[in-house]
Amino acid sequence: MTTATTNSEAGREVSTEKEKWLRVYRQMVSIRLFEEQVNELYTRALMPGLAHLYSGEEAVAVGICEALGRDDYITSTHRGHGHCLAKGASPDRMFAELLGKEAGYCRGKGGSMHIADPATGNLGANAIVGGSVGIATGAAFAAKRQGTDRVAVCFFGEGALGQGSLYEVMNLAQLWKLPVIYVCENNLYNEYTHYTETTAGTILGRAIAFGLEAASVDGQDVRAVNEIASRLVRRARAGGGPAFLQADTYRYSGHHVGDINREYYRSKQEEQHWKSDRDPIKLHSKWLLDRAYTDAASLERITSEVRSEMESAVKFAIAAPYPSVEEVEKHVYA
Amino acid sequence: MPERELTFAQAVREALAEEMRRDSHVCIFGEDVAEAGTPFKVLSGLVEEFGGDRVVDTPISEAGFTGVAVGAAMTGMRPVVDIMFGDFLTLTMDQMVNQAAKVHYMSGGHWKVPMVMRTTLGATRRSAAQHSQSLHAWFSHVPGLKVVLPSTPYDAKGLLKTAIRDENPVVFFEDKMMYKLKGPVPEEEYTIPLGVAEVKREGDDITIVATSSMVQVGLGAATLLEKEGISAEVIDPRTTWPLDDKTLIESAKKTSRVIVLDEGYGRYGVTAELAAVIAEGAFYDLDAPVKRMGAMHVPIPFSPPLEDVTVATEETVFEAARQLCGKT
Numbered sequence: 280m281t282t283a284t285t286n287s288e289a290g291r292e293v294s295t296e297k298e299k300w301l302r303v304y305r306q307m308v309s310i311r312l313f314e315e316q317v318n319e320l321y322t323r324a325l326m327p328g329l330a331h332l333y334s335g336e337e338a339v340a341v342g343i344c345e346a347l348g349r350d351d352y353i354t355s356t357h358r359g360h361g362h363c364l365a366k367g368a369s370p371d372r373m374f375a376e377l378l379g380k381e382a383g384y385c386r387g388k389g390g391s392m393h394i395a396d397p398a399t400g401n402l403g404a405n406a407i408v409g410g411s412v413g414i415a416t417g418a419a420f421a422a423k424r425q426g427t428d429r430v431a432v433c434f435f436g437e438g439a440l441g442q443g444s445l446y447e448v449m450n451l452a453q454l455w456k457l458p459v460i461y462v463c464e465n466n467l468y469n470e471y472t473h474y475t476e477t478t479a480g481t482i483l484g485r486a487i488a489f490g491l492e493a494a495s496v497d498g499q500d501v502r503a504v505n506e507i508a509s510r511l512v513r514r515a516r517a518g519g520g521p522a523f524l525q526a527d528t529y530r531y532s533g534h535h536v537g538d539i540n541r542e543y544y545r546s547k548q549e550e551q552h553w554k555s556d557r558d559p560i561k562l563h564s565k566w567l568l569d570r571a572y573t574d575a576a577s578l579e580r581i582t583s584e585v586r587s588e589m590e591s592a593v594k595f596a597i598a599a600p601y602p603s604v605e606e607v608e609k610h611v612y613a
Numbered sequence: 614m615p616e617r618e619l620t621f622a623q624a625v626r627e628a629l630a631e632e633m634r635r636d637s638h639v640c641i642f643g644e645d646v647a648e649a650g651t652p653f654k655v656l657s658g659l660v661e662e663f664g665g666d667r668v669v670d671t672p673i674s675e676a677g678f679t680g681v682a683v684g685a686a687m688t689g690m691r692p693v694v695d696i697m698f699g700d701f702l703t704l705t706m707d708q709m710v711n712q713a714a715k716v717h718y719m720s721g722g723h724w725k726v727p728m729v730m731r732t733t734l735g736a737t738r739r740s741a742a743q744h745s746q747s748l749h750a751w752f753s754h755v756p757g758l759k760v761v762l763p764s765t766p767y768d769a770k771g772l773l774k775t776a777i778r779d780e781n782p783v784v785f786f787e788d789k790m791m792y793k794l795k796g797p798v799p800e801e802e803y804t805i806p807l808g809v810a811e812v813k814r815e816g817d818d819i820t821i822v823a824t825s826s827m828v829q830v831g832l833g834a835a836t837l838l839e840k841e842g843i844s845a846e847v848i849d850p851r852t853t854w855p856l857d858d859k860t861l862i863e864s865a866k867k868t869s870r871v872i873v874l875d876e877g878y879g880r881y882g883v884t885a886e887l888a889a890v891i892a893e894g895a896f897y898d899l900d901a902p903v904k905r906m907g908a909m910h911v912p913i914p915f916s917p918p919l920e921d922v923t924v925a926t927e928e929t930v931f932e933a934a935r936q937l938c939g940k941t
């Protein structure tokens with residue numbers, strides 16, 4: 280049996296190929312079921328504000344974060360639960376943050392769109408589209424200057440291609456050969472508008488123009504995502520410079536949990552097609568079964584284990600106290 | 614006949630529709646303004662009437678399309694730019710501050726920029742620090758820009774129509790929590806001039822100067838104060854620039870006590886400016902220092918119990934007013 284290792288010193292222990300792909304499966308299921316709970320919390324009016332669900336896009340976050348070590352950096356987006364979980368955040372503190380509780384990752388101050396966690400290299404999710412492209416590039420600058428082999432992954436939706444600052448930082452990153460990977464999650468829609476109505480030319484062409492290593496991948500195929508991510512991460516660690524990865528994917532739900540009537544911008548058939556034929560979890564489970572890495576009962580067991588983990592995480596968050604009011608004036612300055 | 618009522622959102626939409634019918638140069642730029650009608654659904658129906666050439670969906674490129682609006686305004690169009698959340702105004706600052714605000718002056722009066730930027734302000738929507746700010750003070754600071762802060766559906770419609778007809782860049786702030794607020798809006802055409810405050814409620818003992826989202830709070834506090842035997846006057850300047858300082862000062866002279874209430878930060882903010890204008894103009898008639906009430910000096914937190922204490926409420930204004938009137 281072959282073994283796969285993660286590249287970073289601080290990475291996970293050596294695991295077998297089979298263990299790795301089962302772990303990946305569990306991680307994708309975790310994100311899916313986490314988001315199911317979020318939707319439930321929102322529907323039951325237990326969750327303040329809004330949430331942007333990651334369901335359907337799990338293979339991107341998991342495939343990429345599987346290629347990273349714990350001390351590598353990521354930046355995330357308004358649709359960030361999947362990135363944060365894939366980088367190692369624990370569901371109980373995530374839910375607590377979503378409910379504004381003190382036990383949350385940001386002591387309740389950030390909420391769904393701002394999960395940040397130094398322990399897992401998470402520089403923060405960002406509610407400004409394209410808002411973290413500078414932060415990720417800066418982290419890559421520091422990693423290089425400090426002589427570490429860390430890399431920074433900047434997750435963003437294709438909507439962020441509209442922001443000029445992305446082009447400024449890609450230029451800098453290439454000039455300075457920074458270990459940063461820009462991951463464009465193309466889920467086809469910027470809010471309620473198809474990306475082809477907002478994106479001239481090609482997506483990859485923009486990165487190619489600055490000389491970045493540029494590639495695209497089927498974002499529903501977790502192994503394909505992981506393979507290419509591993510290559511780009513290795514390259515960045517070795518001083519090869521920045522890269523741009525376009526991952527083609529789809530969000531199953533509305534732009535946010537309240538976006539229920541979507542027919543005016545996308546059809547039910549389109550949604551159904553992605554869910555039945557292109558689902559990253561189904562595709563991966565089929566592969567695992569075909570390889571005889573597992574059996575249906577074991578996969579079912581993983582799902583039910585994850586489900587009860589999520590249920591108790593939600594219970595923890597609901598029972599957790601809000602921060603005391605004095606907290607409001609803390610942390611304005613360091 | 615009973616007066617017609619519209620929501621704040623409907624009033625904004627009606628102003629835009631009427632101005633677009635009246636003047637074919639009026640067009641709208643913004644993210645998801647067409648079929649989606651914006652996330653707040655304020656613009657629903659406009660693309661159906663005016664078409665995608667005039668209600669133009671843009672990429673998520675605030676700096677870019679604001680710049681396009683400036684250039685289009687200079688060359689004959691009357692663009693209305695939609696910036697979904699006021700927090701994203703920061704991305705447009707160079708276009709607004711270094712370009713739009715200065716073109717007329719720098720060109721010796723040759724070029725002008727008749728554009729409107731519509732955007733939102735206001736917290737308590739549980740949207741956290743990057744979707745809750747009230748940044749109108751930033752624009753009020755800059756010569757060349759006008760800044761409008763409607764507080765009722767009636768004002769929103771009349772002020773927006775005037776803003777669109779104005780020959781200068783106007784930034785128009787809508788409180789996102791107010792879109793569903795209903796109020797009387799007559800069927801017949803009307804406009805409201807910029808720079809004219811309105812006395813929303815008359816009173817003798819204390820003046821509450823309030824803007825935008827805070828006008829309803831000020832009125833609510835006035836009702837509570839009435840039960841205590843304190844008669845509060847509530848004044849809405851409606852525009853921070855041009856500013857109707859005369860109405861504010863007159864009221865301050867009459868009541869001798871003033872609270873200034875605004876959802877932006879107090880520090881170097883709108884409350885600071887209004888308090889200074891009143892202190893300068895009514896100094897010898899004041900019985901107490903002008904009291905400022907703005908947002909707490911923190912990024913807006915997500916957690917509901919924390920967020921709730923960052924903005925003034927009817928109760929906190931009521932308490933402050935009682936103290937100012939010597940009732941403790």
Ligand SMILES: Cc1ncc(C[n+]2csc(CCOP(=O)(O)OP(=O)(O)O)c2C)c(N)n1
Pocket residue numbers: 331357358406407408409435436437438439466468469470534644673675697701704
């Ligand atoms: C600078 C900025 N402009 C607009 C918005 C409002 N907004 C939030 S998400 C979004 C669409 C983002 O689309 P994309 O980047 O493709 O990410 P997705 O939601 O599809 O994951 C918009 C316009 C924002 N948050 N920041």
